[in-house]
Amino acid sequence: MSEEAVKSASEEATASKEDLILELKGITKIFPGVKALNNVHFQLRRGECHALMGENGAGKSTFIKVITGVHAAEEGHMYLNGKEVHFKGPKDALEAGIAAVYQHPTIYPTLSVTENIFMGHEFVKNGLIQWNVMNREAQKLLDRLDADFKTSDEMGTLSVAQQQMVEIAKALSTNAKIIILDEPTAALTANESEKLYKIVDQLIASGVSVIFISHRMEDMYRLATRVTVLRDSQYIGTYDVDKITNADLIKAMVGREIKDMYPKPQVEIGEEVFRVEHMSRTGYFEDVSLNVHKGEIVGLTGLVGAGRTETMESVCGITKPREGRVFVDGKEVHIKNPSDSMAAGIVLLPEDRTKEGLIMDWGLGDNVTLPIQDEIAKGPFKVKDVQKEREIAKQYLEEVDTKALTIFDPGSSLSGGNQQKVVVAKALCQKNMKVLIMDEPTKGVDVGAKAEIYGIMGDLAKKGYGILMISSEMPEILGMSDRIYTMCKGRITGCLDVHEASQEKLLELSMEHGTGETGAKEAAE
């Protein structure tokens, strides 16, 4: 820590002579129950693209919201063009020339594009809004960004990439001098990302300073000149992008070197336990076929929006597919709703733990036994057997090593990683489970807990469960899977053995329709 402190101190000395447009010192932000930011520093030079990096929950988004005046910091100072400023609300920040494009575009879905762009700073004459002028100006901005939609389109009907473009147009319309982009590429395809890079280049060329938050290293290398790292709500350091190595940067972000991240055990792969044939749902995915064997971990990767989650939701009866068949242990099963799916032995761990996996204000114990409560219950009236439920919950929560004091702790009191463990425990207590479908099992989970979850996956494979893991993270797909399917635009584009797979190959298959050769080979087996 001291070494880094020295580094940042020396940087501060040199920076004071530079042309800083924005500087934040000693920012501390407290939420009920947590310190979201603890003494964070940040400097932005005029006309630079500055990346802000850190793990999920490191405090990046909160920090951005302090800059834009959404949150008021408890401690610290903020200087704009050398003068100290206090923003009472987002409006102050906007007027000072700071605009943010958030990760989830903060759009008004029922309103038009024009209105979304000019909300808060409309053209007003004699108290009346000048719709004609606004539509014209909006069209100019869209032209500048090379947009492929109309100003009169309803915002809710646009794609995420298009909505982001509107948000950028909105930032431009305020004549912002500082534009903050919060994870802008997370939901974009490669082509769309490239388009975004060009827009950012254009912004920088026109004298705008950009703060860029991203998970993706390639974003940072492509765009940023400097990078500031946050970890556990604390400031770690600011580095020049061309002077820091990838490994050092990761070390700064996670706080330690990660060895043996993927404890993949060698497991004898058994018979086929799960097979999906020709699954289709109009507009989401077409003709998806795949299979999983006992003891096998199968990866399913692809870009966001490729239809991976949607396919598995249809398999488990959450949405209705147009056609397709599902087999467990070679026998066809008919799944109309999730309880049918569980009865057949297929358990889905959903992507969004807080919204789909857990009831956040319930105790952990009740969450774990929720799917099996009817089996535990006594008598014809299904009277709850509370004691038995508690014991079962305790057993499985301990088996996955949840960091909790009692089974009555609410789900909201746990970190992302521990929440994921509770969701796993919830699946494990279902005795007839044969196949476990894990959708982005380590999303929003910090590095330490990630390794633990991989450990659990390995143990499950050893016990003979079939595991299907949906993931966008190439390292974890390559590190944990035996076999990998890729999906693109709703279709399976390839199936590779882990030994023949590489990051490049998977990416290529995820980007465009594969030849189907590898997939065909698998199907022939």
Next chain:
Amino acid sequence: MEEKKSLWKRITGSREASLVLILVVMLILVECIQYFGGNGHFLSPTNIGQIFRNNALTMLMALGMLCVLLTAGIDISITSTLAFAGMIVGMLQKNDVCHNTFLLFLIAALIGLACGFLNGLIIAKGHIAPIIVTMGFMYIWRGLAYVVSGNQWASGADVAQFAEFGKDGSAGPYIILIAAYVIFFIVLKWTTYGRRIYAVGSNMEAASVSGINVDKILVSVYMIMGLLAGLSGALSVSIYASAQPNMQYGKEMDVIAACVIGGVSMNGGRGSVVGTFLGALFYAVLAKALPLVGLDSIWQNLIKGIVVLAVVLINTLTQRAMDRAALERREM
């Protein structure tokens, strides 16, 4: 052919246009039945005047309800506010405290404004579901209306002078209606305040992040609603020449239904003054036309209910069809 199709699509695609179409068809039908049945014109000035006069209260309050629904809220206390304000206006006259028509309208409006302010304040600052808060006040104002009345009515003789304003043939109610609709049309479409209401209902979090004072907007829409409900209280006394504590009981649902027919979404952010007007008008014409086509007035509610439900269900089905079409077009 191509041209025609797009015109047809535009009409069916826009709620307002399709409502106008249905209204026109309905009016022509009723007119024909009426005229060829030898009963004179349906669309006579008297009839049209009555349609508006009989439904002035619903039409007026629908504007306020539009604002409330736009913020994804609801206000079911309005007819209680109406009764409370109306009852006070009635009693002031009965006890010969005040007979000035303008002053009485002002008093009613201010009472309504205060009632609405309380609603808005608790909803915005207490973060409590609007339906619960307004339900509480629905009881309170209705109860107070009874308390104020002291189990008495203000009869036609008591409010004779005041009733001049709203009597059959007087321009009073029409002026209020026209003024209100013009003002709301301009405010909601062409002022920043109006658009803020849409913004809050469309995405409250985004509105707050982009610096809109959400609480202020919320309080203000309930105040507008209250103001209109108070005004309607006075108007009701004037039109029906009496004030009773149970007046307009249960009619808040009519107001909401008129908005729903007019395409106002209960999820917020969607709806227009024109749509609300057409919805309320549709409701009003239906009420007037049913007896003429041989359906007794007791059939009114049943038909109204079926229309409301049908509109809601047809809406959903169209939306589904549109979503499905969009999915099928999607590149795979």
Next chain:
Amino acid sequence: MAGKSGRTISIEPKKGKFFRWETGLIFIFIAVMIFGTIVSPSFNIKSVFMNMPKYLAEMFMMYAMGYILIIAEIDISVGAIVCLAATMACFANNAGLPFGLQVIICIGIGTLCGILNGAILTHFTELPSMIVTLGTQIIFRGIAEVSMGSGGSISLTDTKAYAALGGSIGIVPIAFILIIVTALIFIFVLSKTTAGRKLYAIGSNHTTALYSGIKVQKVRMICFVLIGTMAGVCALFLLATSFGANTTTGQGFEMDVISMCVFGGIATTGGKGNLVGATIAGFTIVLLKIVLSLLNVSGQTILVVIGILLIVSVLIPSINQALTNKKKKAALAKA
């Protein structure tokens, strides 16, 4: 079997909260009783029981409404269902059908209305229950109005059986006994069985409930049918004291039962509250009505009291929450 780290997790439940909503309600209930004894000389157990049947009918629906609110839905058509069911029972009575058949018709009509609500809501899951029941409310009352004809009211011709239903065993009204039985059943199901836990799960987070294998749509259907049935029962007991129906029968009942539930601590946002609280709240309001009627106070004045109780009871948790947040923040800022 402890985990790898040897960490164990306790299953000892924490001690209950010092103050519970129900405790407060009991105090209010007692306060109303004391108030009644002081202000009215005729207030005693006998006079209370004698006046009770008139006010009890609504409470039958309250329990089902509790379920509806707990799964984060709402049903504002129940008042109209009561009207329709009562009207049809009157027709059956006037046609000279046996009493048993009248009961079946009354409750059956209620159930049918519930089935209609439920069917629409489970087939059009994107629609909020508020808007659907708003539509069906107008329809149900409309059907009642059409069948009553231009008179706008209908009376029982043979009131004997209904009078018996509105009567007492000793001094205890039959309605009261049945309310207690209903309460026990509904409370048992909600708090002791897995079905009750499913209701809470759906109300807390219906997506998680669905992913956990709960048949959400089936449960919603059952709840809406149940409240229809209970509205039928309510109509039956209403007839037992009013011996007839008119176009305003049951008007405002939906709001009355919702306010009883909310006053009893059930959140309209779903997943919170229980029927014990609602029961105490319901009886408190019934008692209050009786006291005021003994005092010859206009029945409408009680509306003000109910309204204030309702607003205060929803404001307290909200203020409480704001205060704890403030405290937490202050404590952390210090640390």
